[in-house]
Amino acid sequence: MDLLDILLEPLSYDFMVRAILTTALAAIVCAVLSCWLVLIGWSLMGDAVSHAVLPGVVLAYIVGAPFALGALVFALIAVTLIGVVRNTSRVKEDAAIGIVFTSLFALGLVLISVTPSQTDLNHIIFGNLLGVSIPDLIQVLVLGVVAFAILILKRRDLTLYAFDPTHAHAIGLSPKRLGALLLGLLALTSVVALQTVGVVLVVAMLIIPGATAYLLTDRFSRMLVIAPTVSAVSSIAGIYFSYYLDTASGAMVVLTQGAVFAVVYLFSPRQGLIGTRLAKARRRKAAALAV
Amino acid sequence: MSASATHRRATAEPAAPHPAILVDNVTVHYGEVLALDAASLSLDHARICGLIGMNGSGKSTLFKAIMGMIKPDAGRVLIDGKPPSKARKEGGIGYVPQSEDVDWQFPLSVRDVVMMGRYGHQGFTRRPSKLDRAAVDDALERVELAEFAGRQIGQLSGGQKKRAFVARGIAQGATMMLLDEPFAGVDKRSEATITRLLRELAADGCTILISTHDLHALPQLCDEAVLLMRKVLMHGPPEVVLQPENLAMAFGLDVLNRDIPDPDVPRRAVSKQQGRS
Numbered sequence: 001m002d003l004l005d006i007l008l009e010p011l012s013y014d015f016m017v018r019a020i021l022t023t024a025l026a027a028i029v030c031a032v033l034s035c036w037l038v039l040i041g042w043s044l045m046g047d048a049v050s051h052a053v054l055p056g057v058v059l060a061y062i063v064g065a066p067f068a069l070g071a072l073v074f075a076l077i078a079v080t081l082i083g084v085v086r087n088t089s090r091v092k093e094d095a096a097i098g099i100v101f102t103s104l105f106a107l108g109l110v111l112i113s114v115t116p117s118q119t120d121l122n123h124i125i126f127g128n129l130l131g132v133s134i135p136d137l138i139q140v141l142v143l144g145v146v147a148f149a150i151l152i153l154k155r156r157d158l159t160l161y162a163f164d165p166t167h168a169h170a171i172g173l174s175p176k177r178l179g180a181l182l183l184g185l186l187a188l189t190s191v192v193a194l195q196t197v198g199v200v201l202v203v204a205m206l207i208i209p210g211a212t213a214y215l216l217t218d219r220f221s222r223m224l225v226i227a228p229t230v231s232a233v234s235s236i237a238g239i240y241f242s243y244y245l246d247t248a249s250g251a252m253v254v255l256t257q258g259a260v261f262a263v264v265y266l267f268s269p270r271q272g273l274i275g276t277r278l279a280k281a282r283r284r285k286a287a288a289l290a291v
Numbered sequence: 292m293s294a295s296a297t298h299r300r301a302t303a304e305p306a307a308p309h310p311a312i313l314v315d316n317v318t319v320h321y322g323e324v325l326a327l328d329a330a331s332l333s334l335d336h337a338r339i340c341g342l343i344g345m346n347g348s349g350k351s352t353l354f355k356a357i358m359g360m361i362k363p364d365a366g367r368v369l370i371d372g373k374p375p376s377k378a379r380k381e382g383g384i385g386y387v388p389q390s391e392d393v394d395w396q397f398p399l400s401v402r403d404v405v406m407m408g409r410y411g412h413q414g415f416t417r418r419p420s421k422l423d424r425a426a427v428d429d430a431l432e433r434v435e436l437a438e439f440a441g442r443q444i445g446q447l448s449g450g451q452k453k454r455a456f457v458a459r460g461i462a463q464g465a466t467m468m469l470l471d472e473p474f475a476g477v478d479k480r481s482e483a484t485i486t487r488l489l490r491e492l493a494a495d496g497c498t499i500l501i502s503t504h505d506l507h508a509l510p511q512l513c514d515e516a517v518l519l520m521r522k523v524l525m526h527g528p529p530e531v532v533l534q535p536e537n538l539a540m541a542f543g544l545d546v547l548n549r550d551i552p553d554p555d556v557p558r559r560a561v562s563k564q565q566g567r568s
Contacts, residue, residue: 039397156417160407163397166388170358171411171463172380218443220398 010243018132022140023235023253026196027205029144031231032151033189034210035223036182040162043207044094045079048101049183050190050202052078054108057124057194062115068143068191075187078104105199127198127250129239140192147188150181152224158182159220196235197250204254205231212261215271234260309372311336311467311498312357317366319352326352328521329366334500336371339493341509341529342502344519345542350502353519354469357500358384370467378467382411385460387453389471395445401455402440405430408463430462434488450481457488467498474505486512506533 010016037046053071060070078100085096112121123131132140151158157178160168165175186206193202209231213223238256242249267275314332318325327349334340344350355361356368359375370378378384385408408430409423419427431437434454439447444455453473460468470489474482489499489512503509509516509529516532518525518541525532525540 039394153416156410159399160410163394163399163404164388164407166358166360166392167386167407167459168410169360170379170384170386171382171408172376173410214398218398219400220403223398 006244007240010240015130015132016239016243018134018137019129019249020236020239022132022137023129023196023239024232025140025144026193027209027231027235027253028228029148029151029189030193030202030205031209031213031227032148032224033185034206034208034231035213035220035227036158036162036210037186037206038210038214039220040182042182042186043203044097045183046186046206047203048082048097049075049078049186050193050206051101051199052104053187053190053194054105054124054199055111056108057191058108058111058115058121061121062111067139067194068188071191072184072187074104075183075190079183108199123198124194125198125200126248127194127196127201129196129249129253132195136195140195143188144192147185147192150185154178154181155224197253201250201254204257205235208254208257208261212257212264215264215268218270230260231257309369310334311338311371312500313369313372314353314357315367315369317353317356317363317368319349319356319361319363325521327356327363330519330522331366332517332523332526334498334515336498337493337496338514339489339499339501339512341513341516342500342519343504343506343509343516343532343538343541344502348519348541349521350519351471354386354471354500354502357469358386380411382463383466385457385463385465385468387456387460387468387470387473390449390452390476392471393444393452395452397444399444400441401436401444401447401458402427402431404444404455405440405458405462408459408461408465411463426462426464427458430458433461434458435484448478448481449476450478450485453477453481453485454488457485457492461492465497468492468500470499470501472503472505473501474503474508482508506538509533 011020034046037043053074056070056072056074056077057067058070059065060067081100082093082096085091085100086093091099109125112124115121157168157173158181160173161175161178161182165178168175168178189206190199190202193205197205209227210223212230213227216226217223234256235253238253239249241247241256242252245252264272266273267278269275269279310333312332312334314330316329316331317327318329319327330349330353332353342350342353352361356363357370357375359368359379368375370383373381375384405427406419406423409419409426410417413419413423428437431440434457436447436451436454436458439451444452447455453470457468457470468489473485477485486508489501493499493514501513510533513529515527516529517523518532518537520541525537531537
């Protein structure tokens, strides 16, 4: 079997084609958003929001409303509760985040346990990449495109917000509104990624690509290209691995992204643990030869 | 309508009737803590003013009040006769943050940061026009950072970092600049460069307010100085404000008798202040 066969064989199944399309889409949108999350230091917030949307998604399922709507409402509830607990008690922010998101996640699990069609909803937790239906794909496509478009159109404002909110305020923009926009997009994007890797692992797709790209470049504009590219390629590779190794697909996607991060962490020419040393040794050798 | 027309005519006259910055009896609390206590300050156009006070004296709070980031519990702030929100929208307020408040690892080039000064002039997506690029180039030229435009901001020296943010204010077209500790972590030569640059900006009509610990740089740089200790204790020419007995008042300790350790020092300093007033 040559390489082309290896790549083409899974595509003869419709469910694999849908899985790959969904994954690529989710990987790209999550990766773009992750560039801001890792720079602002919102990884924990990403974790929190992506878990806290669960009850919203379950309730939306029960009443037949769009998942995104339920997710947005509960993302808002989570962020508000975190703010309230942090500001009105002596509990620090990380503890407030931990309390709020685990409680809301647990509420989601309870709601799933009392909802008749349990099997469907369990997929929200671990993802159901190989069972993506056409309507699922359309929903992911619509949400993904909307989130992606807003992120790209407002990228300069969001970067300013991440870098220097005081300056944003000084020139008449509203840091509060920009922060709220980013949180709303985080909720939308979580819904997109639910389908692929499930609630538990969404945070991986929201952090790893941005962190990987950050180790590879000193330009934010390049991060916005590197992160989605690396994320899409490694996620699709993850699906192929899961196909041939017969392992859990969502988990395999995350594992592949983690492995790519590890390689970059070690060998990145600018920031890598080994990469920088190799570059230094090469320079030394070149200098020795010149003498 | 007629009122605003009058106002516009008034500001167009050479001697502007409004001070560049007017802080009028501003009081700010953070919960129980009193940060500013009926502080008042009036600063004329094209002046450079040094704001002196120890940590917790309310320097940052005063900056925030001037930028409208916090609403005073009492009193008001006017920028060129206008409320801060209006001044912000017009792009008049430039801000140079202190070094600790900046993420120097952030993947932006010097040019990217200076371009952020133009965002208020740009459309929905902040796509830079030819005019914006020209303004950024001019600003970089002016602070002598043109050759470093492509560098990641963390790869500049302490003084160059400050100049990059001043360039952002220049590109913005700010008529007023607030600088928070501009000389912290800056070597002597860069300090002189920054001083010259700020003097040039003031000569062009920019009003500059500088919060600083670095007292020896003030006389060459500032037209006036303000001693802050939750309220404005003194406002005058730097050589007067910087007299040791005046500084002692602002720093809450007796700098003249510093070699005598005494638990009552703060109290004595207060009584001294009362004696003076």
